[in-house]
Amino acid sequence: GAVVSQHPSRVICKSGTSVKIECRSLDFQATTMFWYRQFPKQSLMLMATSNEGSKATYEQGVEKDKFLINHASLTLSTLTVTSAHPEDSSFYICSASPAGAPYEQYFGPGTRLTVT
């Protein structure tokens, strides 16, 4: 079945640096990919929606200049957290929706970001 991978699974970075997280659909083409964020003991919050070849659509309250999303191919989307701060520490999860199946979303395993 549909598999989505994320890399890295865990990253620790210093405040002020940038971190890139990759999301790949391994066995299907994803026209749409989503990025979610989960704080401890809280729900997953949709950050942005990215469609291959076009600019991402950000949810209200999400800074697009801080969370850069690139969806350059049908199997890869990247999230770059720029000038990271400790409050950006969180669990970031991507999901991918196959072409022609907008109701299906397959989630990656998540990336734990810790900013020191």
Place this chain on the structure above:
Amino acid sequence: DQQVKQNSPSLSVQEGRISILNCDYTNSMFDYFLWYKKYPAEGPTFLISISSIKDKNEDGRFTVFLNKSAKHLSLHIVPSQPGDSAVYFCAASGTGDYSGGGADGLTFGKGTHLIIQP
């Protein structure tokens, strides 16, 4: 304002009995509902879904019921097994317009931690 609500943060059920997890939503534009199971530090795993045109969908031990008039859905797990212990998220999607071929991001509830007691 939370559009998808899971009012029980946790639920404890004895092994072999039925687990019932509840979810309420406020946005009448939602037309597709999903349940996910999640372990700590992992991505959600899809369990079962239901379209707004149905009121019940069954898959093995999992059954989802949808009451549109009450904007309520529930997940039934029968019989409950120790491996079912996890956090369960209810999610909703859709404005109903997929003519452009694009998908919608999901709106999640806060989750219910299900604990299956031996």
